Amino acid sequence: MRVALVSEHASPLAVVGAVDAGGQNVHVDALAAALVQQGHDVTVHTRRDDPDQPARVDTDAGYAVLHVPAGPAGPLPKDDLWPHMPAFADGLTAQLAALAPDVVHGHFWMSAWAADRAADALDLPRLVTFHALGTVKRRHQGPADTSPPERVGVELAVARAADRVVATCSDEVRELRRMGVPAERTTVVPCGVDATRFTPVEDGTPVPPRTRRHRLVTVGRPVPRKGFAVVVEALATLPDTELLVVGGATGDPERDRLQELAARVRVADRLHFPGQVPRAAMPALLRSADAVVCAPWYEPFGLVPLEAMACGVPVVSAAVGGMLDSVGDGVTGLLVPPQDPVALAAALRRLLAAPELGARLGAAGRARVLERYTWPRVAAATADAYAAALERRPRAAAQPLRRA
Ligand code: UDP
The missing domain is CATH 3.40.50.2000 (Glycogen Phosphorylase B;)
Structure with missing residues (x-):
């Protein structure tokens, strides 16, 4: 055609x-x-x-x-x-x-x-x-x-x-x-999702070194509806955990807003902004996470959860939009109510405390991608x-x- x-x-x-x-x-x-x-x-x-x-x-x-x-x-x-x-x-x-x-x-x-x-x-x-x-x-x-x-x-x-x-x-x-x-x-x-590029296999692409025991990664355009503020609030109750917010650039109003919030809830030293990441570097960055977090207010589809699943990384996501189909709750990740930092933190605490749960959800995510996406x-x-x-x-x- x-x-x-x-x-x-x-x-x-x-x-x-x-x-x-x-x-x-x-x-x-x-x-x-x-x-x-x-x-x-x-x-x-x-x-x-x-x-x-x-x-x-x-x-x-x-x-x-x-x-x-x-x-x-x-x-x-x-x-x-x-x-x-x-x-x-x-x-x-x-x-x-x-x-x-x-x-x-x-x-x-x-x-x-x-x-x-x-x-x-x-x-x-x-x-x-x-x-x-x-x-x-x-x-x-x-x-x-x-x-x-x-x-x-x-x-x-x-x-x-x-x-x-x-x-x-x-x-x-x-x-x-x-x-x-x-x-x-x-x-x-x-x-x-390109399951040949987004894979669980390390490819040697350098990633920012860890500064804490646990790493969470969240990715998206720097706009409020992506819900990064919810993740920053959740971070405040997660010990020894760092958060990478990927996307956007210095001077974006949303980044300034998140930095102010992080200072207020005392997590500024655990919040990092690697900026806009080229497509080729994204798989390694996602793989470096214990969990990829997606906390939008709403999300028409959501490619990032698929990319994380393809990399074998568990997804903790707001139960909205496309993620209701893509993220199997308790299967490839955990779904939580949107705009609820307490519920998000609880799910993340559960996951970070049980590496074997993360490994199981991650493997199931990869399988689901190969089957459907x-x-x-x-x-x-x-x-x-x-x-x-x-x-x-x-x-x-x-x-x-x-x-x-
Ligand atoms: N993305 C990227 N580099 C960045 C930020 C985002 O390559 O610095 C990619 C991300 O991996 C995903 C897409 O941009 O493929 C975002 O898609 P999604 O459906 O999650 O959100 P949208 O931008 O459509 O609201």
């Missing part, structure tokens, strides 16, 4: 770990690469955010990234991109007219909106993966939600227009149903969703016009 992935703000070429670059960037890159491995022809369409970017980049993984001019050719926060989406949709339509893909798969609500416009113009089957839902964000963040007010309405419209909605977990299916999206057009395909499996399930979309809307004129 000829597949067009649209990811307006999350370029697969970006360095991840900053405020607006995280799981979606990783997902689009890995999905594109795995689809190529299975014989599909894949292009990724993303906004041009650097004047020096070439119009087309052919990646080593075998897919092409096509930059779509829309708004200033510089970085913009994703919540400021909506006014530039009509230009993005026009540029995308021109690129897709030349490529004649079999299916268009929009990632995130704005890409899905632009993909829909292009797919309408060219009569193409379209799919959407939301990665995050505006209704959920609004519920949890209230007035702090900086998404454009149009977001919720657009999500419903694109979900209804999609030939298939690809949800990443069962919690998202429940949310989509609450929004009124027909369940029969929703397919669950989880995100994946490898990229070849995820890409094959995604291709099945593409086939279902094509069946629903057979292409009238499937001949390619010309290659871009």
Whole structure:
């Protein structure tokens, strides 16, 4: 199949770990690469955010990234991109007219909106993966939600227009149903993890030396909803334990906030910020932990728990979103109520006191990843969703016009 992935703000070429670059960037890159491995022809369409970017980049993984001019050719926060989406949709339509893909798969609500416009113009089957839902964000963040007010309405419209909605977990299916999206057009395909890179086997990559007997690692973009503050509070009652908060940079407001909190609860000397960690160094860092902690207020999917499980490390996680599917409570990790530092600390104390429990949960995590979450499996399930979309809307004129 000829597949067009649209990811307006999350370029697969970006360095991840900053405020607006995280799981979606990783997902689009890995999905594109795995689809190529299975014989599909894949292009990724993303906004041009650097004047020096070439119009087309052919990646080593075998897919092409096509930059779509829309708004200033510089970085913009994703919540400021909506006014530039009509230009993005026009540029995308021109690129897709030349490529004649079999299916268009929009990632995130704005890409899905632009993909829909292009797919309408060219009569193409379209799919959407939301990665995050505006209704959920609004519920949890209230007035702090900086998404454009149009977001919720657009999500419903694109979900209804999609030939298939690809949800990443069962919690998202429940949310989509609450929004009124027909369940029969929703397919669950989880995100994946590269189980050949994220492994329990040491690879010699240096990690920061331990300063305490126990090490906890938590990873994510430096935003409050990732719940790092909950972990810092839990740390205060865990003796001889250090916490590495991975992602973000010096000067991030969230880091300042965590440092203030750590000083207040007297754990500043046990809290470390290794900063943004390149993809290649992440497995070693996760492996260096006794437990990987994920304590978000909410989490649409959560790649980090999968990465930890693939490394054979137990996960202690808030029982929210994608982790309700991925982390088996008492099987591959421990689930605790969200935003509850006391419950989190209790679970961590239990785990840190029993290394054999950690080893058992870690081994089961690796097994669960191999069974459910490898990229070849995820890409094959995604291709099945593409086939279902094509069946629903057979292409009238499937001949390619010309290659871009
Ligand atoms: N990540 C990384 N380096 C960092 C911080 C994060 O490579 O410094 C990666 C992390 O390993 C994971 C992704 O960014 O693959 C974050 O995805 P997740 O689904 O956990 O959160 P999101 O960013 O999508 O909210």
